[in-house]
Amino acid sequence: MHEADVIVIGAGPAGENVAGRCADNGLAVSVVERELVGGECSYWGCIPSKTLLRPGDVLAAAGRVPGAAQAVTGTADAAAAFAWRDYMTSGWDDSGQVSWLSSRKITLFRGVGRLTGTRMVEVTGNDGTRRLTARRAVVLATGTVAAVPPVDGLRDVRPWDNRNATAATYVPRRLLVVGGGATGVEMAQAFHRLGCPRVTIVEGAGRLLAREEPFAGEELRAAFQAAGIEVIIGVPLASARRDGDAGTVVTTLADGARISAEEILVAVGRRPATTDLGLDVLGLASDRFVDVDGWMRATGVSGGWLYAVGDCNGRALLTHMGKYQGRLAADVILGRDVPAATDVVPRVVFTDPQVCAVGLTEQQAQDAGLPVRVVTYGAGDLPGAQVQGTGIIGTSKLVIDSERSVILGATFVGPGVQELLHAATVAIVGQVPLDRLWHAVPSFPTVSEVWLHLLEQCGL
Structure with a gap:
């Protein structure tokens, strides 16, 4: 038996944040x-x-700049890119x-953790089975x-x-990507620019990035x-088969069209590791996202000792949101008086052009019955x-509550626009009135000057 104040199952970013914050404040953590x-x-x-x-x-950024474009005389070195990827992942060590x-x-306990009762966890690893007990809380971060x-x-x-794609050691000659969400579009562009001459994305929905503003997916397409x-x-995709053990993948779409590829990447979504x-x-259901309240406590569990943070609770499948939830859960475990989690979620798709958004889309705001401009x-x-440089494309959009004169959502499409996003996040979380935001003067000439033009269209 091993006893700790807090037991965290899962050592990804969300779990690390819970563990680190609790340990830094004097709790015994496993x-x-x-x-x-x-x-x-x-x-x-x-x-x-x-x-x-x-x-x-x-390379694309340099290629847009007259005077720099002429210096781009080669293509990306895929082997060097893979080597740098290996360095950035510490060689999976x-x-x-x-x-x-x-x-x-x-x-740290290496192995598979499983709940066996109130604040009790069993860990099965290569060295056998151990039983752990938490004095305060168990946190799921799987x-x-x-x-x-x-x-x-x-x-x-x-x-x-996604694991096969990000750990790949070669660039296929033909890649079929099933799914037009963030993972699908990012990997499609990455492999195309690393030298894959034929990349096809198949998305069953009516547009890429179906959860974002329609113009974002269209401009990216x-x-x-x-x-x-x-x-x-x-x-949608209807069927797939492979010719031989390492042969070509032949797929058929719902309309009868056929597409052949050396590799097929499936990026249609995620399911909880629960x-x-x-x-x-x-x-509780063992094959669903763990339902939690605003303080990350699992609902339906008496005593408030079980928490779920990060992707496994399904609230926002993004690393930064998982880390935020981890810090929030740690503060609750530490007995601090903290507000419930915000539902304002910033998100970035790191394609070129980038797609960055936070808060509500126009349709979501309308569906919520809010007065929208x-x-x-x-x-x-x-x-x-x-x-x-030349050929810069993209659109910026604000969704505004016309009665309260605050921003409900923002979307930015264009090269390198991710640095615009945090200002929008602060404005939405802080519910900054537009007439106050008007006095936040953007520097010239920066892309952030888009804020000035957007606010001018609000009549300010």
Whole structure:
């Protein structure tokens, strides 16, 4: 038996934040991890995917600038990009992250953690089974895994998921990407710019990035097709088969069209990694996202000792939101009086052009019955964008509550617009009135000057 104040199952960013914050404030903390300390984001998600996108971003940015474009005489070096990816993921060695836990006197248990009762966890690892007891809380931070849709033959063709794509050691000659969400579009562009000559995206919905503003997906689709990435929307995948053990994947779409590829990447969404957690012992569903209240406490569990943070609670499948939830849960465990979690979620798709959004879309605001006004402005009309080169595209949009005169949502499309997003997040979370926001003067010539033009359209 091992006893601690707090037991955290899952050592990704969300779990690390809970563990670190509790340990830094004097609690005894144990962490259970079945794979690598650092989790999906560090080794198969955010870090490697953005690292693989970066070479193409730099070349494209230089190619837009007269005087610099002439110096771009070659193409991206995929082998060098993969080597830098290996460095950024520490070669899938988590010893550095383990040292971080040790520096905070956090005990690490390698193995599969499973709830067995109130504040009780059983860990099964290579060295046998151990039983842990938490004096205060157990925190679930197990994340999600890639979902595979029930398409005829799809599992049999051994498709790539996000892990295969971000850990790839070669560039296929033909890549088919199923799914037009963030992972699908980012990996499609990354491999195309690393040298894959034929990339096709198949999205069953009517547009790319279906959860964002319609113009965002359309502008991204237009940019992709202009660059030579084929985009098929509104037609789902019907079947797949592979010719031989390592042969070509042949797929059929719902309209009968056939597409062949060397590799097929399935990026249609995520499902919670909760199946083996023992939630059924507590009367909770074992194959669903863990429902939580605004303080990350699992609903339906008496005593308020069980928490779920990060992707496994389904509130916002983003690393930064998981880290925020982890800090919030830690403060609650520490007995601090903290407000409930905000539902304002910033999100960035790191394609070129980038798609950045926070808060509500226009449709979401209307569905909520809010009085809505929208304003838009083109990125290419900004001097700060024009100095970056030619062919700058993208649109910025604010969704405004016309009665309270505050921003409900913001979307920015264009090269390098991710740095605009935090200002919008602060404005929305802080409910800053537009007439006050007017006095936040953007520098000239920067892309952030778009704020001035958007507010001018509000009559300010």
